[in-house]
Amino acid sequence: MANGPYLRVRVLGAAAGGGFPQWNCACACCTLARAGDPRASPRTQDAIAASADGERWVLLNASPDVLRQIAASAFLWPRAPRHSPVVALALCNGDVDHVAGLLSLRERQPLTLAATGSVLSGLFERNVLLRTLQRFPGQLTRVPLSLGHATTIAGLSITAHGVAGRPPIHLRGVVAPRPEDNVALEIAAHGRRVLYAPAVASLDGLPSLDAPDVLLFDGTFWSSDELVAQGLAEARAEDMGHLPVQSSLGALAAARARRKVYVHVNNTNPILVAGSRERLAVEAAGCAVAFDGMELDA
Numbered sequence: 001m002a003n004g005p006y007l008r009v010r011v012l013g014a015a016a017g018g019g020f021p022q023w024n025c026a027c028a029c030c031t032l033a034r035a036g037d038p039r040a041s042p043r044t045q046d047a048i049a050a051s052a053d054g055e056r057w058v059l060l061n062a063s064p065d066v067l068r069q070i071a072a073s074a075f076l077w078p079r080a081p082r083h084s085p086v087v088a089l090a091l092c093n094g095d096v097d098h099v100a101g102l103l104s105l106r107e108r109q110p111l112t113l114a115a116t117g118s119v120l121s122g123l124f125e126r127n128v129l130l131r132t133l134q135r136f137p138g139q140l141t142r143v144p145l146s147l148g149h150a151t152t153i154a155g156l157s158i159t160a161h162g163v164a165g166r167p168p169i170h171l172r173g174v175v176a177p178r179p180e181d182n183v184a185l186e187i188a189a190h191g192r193r194v195l196y197a198p199a200v201a202s203l204d205g206l207p208s209l210d211a212p213d214v215l216l217f218d219g220t221f222w223s224s225d226e227l228v229a230q231g232l233a234e235a236r237a238e239d240m241g242h243l244p245v246q247s248s249l250g251a252l253a254a255a256r257a258r259r260k261v262y263v264h265v266n267n268t269n270p271i272l273v274a275g276s277r278e279r280l281a282v283e284a285a286g287c288a289v290a291f292d293g294m295e296l297d298a
């Protein structure tokens with residue numbers, strides 16, 4: 001890392017919705033993780049933390065596991081009787097694994113929440129539970145993110161880029177899909193840039209993968225038919241809004257980003273298992289598989 005101020009980036013949770021192992025799953029990977037096999041470390045659900053100064057942190061996505069993630073991360077612990085280094089959150093979409101943690105952050109802490117208009121309206125116009133974050137004036141400050149426009153929060157420049165995806169499952173058939181339902185978040189400070197894209201259905205329309213210092217990319221599934229082949233679901237990866245690693249690995253291998261990391265990894269994905277053929281293929285392409293606590297400072 002260069003001298004001088006830098007952009008702090010930490011993986012809080014590296015697994016997709018359900019976590020790893022998933023409570024109701026006994027696939028090969030979950031079975032290994034549950035047995036305590038060192039090749040298959042447990043992981044909590046998808047979230048990243050970023051900071052321009054090490055004092056104020058922005059959480060990218062509000063994982064259902066946010067309290068465990070904060071407990072495991074001393075840099076997110078309070079520094080006064082009532083205080084939190086967590087000053088804001090920014091959301092990639094309205095999926096439950098990216099928003100459920102908001103309900104766990106309700107203890108009268110002022111927070112800023114940045115997301116696109118469609119994600120904010122999906123959350124607040126249809127969900128009475130989130131009124132728990134509006135217990136007093138100024139508790140939650142909503143910041144709408146317009147696609148392609150940078151917004152500065154806690155010294156971080158945050159830009160949402162629309163990427164191919166789908167509305168959250170619970171809003172399917174309720175709202176018409178919109179380009180801003182699912183975004184990649186570009187975070188910049190001190191001339192360093194990170195692109196966090198945990199849900200990408202297609203490479204079309206993505207911002208340049210060359211630009212960032214750190215690229216965190218959708219690693220949900222290894223193959224299109226991963227769930228179908230294991231008899232776990234009917235849907236193919238792309239139908240669920242996730243391009244399989246097999247289809248993105250060439251693009252990531254060619255990208256000039258300094259660190260290239262697969263995140264939001266589903267518990268069925270064999271890249272979770274160190275030494276597996278699929279993990280070795282990811283590593284041979286110059287990419288890594290994220291784990292909870294991974295430091296990606298740029």
Ligand code: MLT
Binds near residue numbers: 016095096097169199
């Ligand atoms: C996904 O990433 O596909 C979603 O997290 C699925 C879900 O909301 O259960």
Ligand code: MN
Binds near residue numbers: 016017095097098264
């Ligand atoms: Mn998800």
Ligand code: ZN
Binds near residue numbers: 025026029030031
């Ligand atoms: Zn599993």
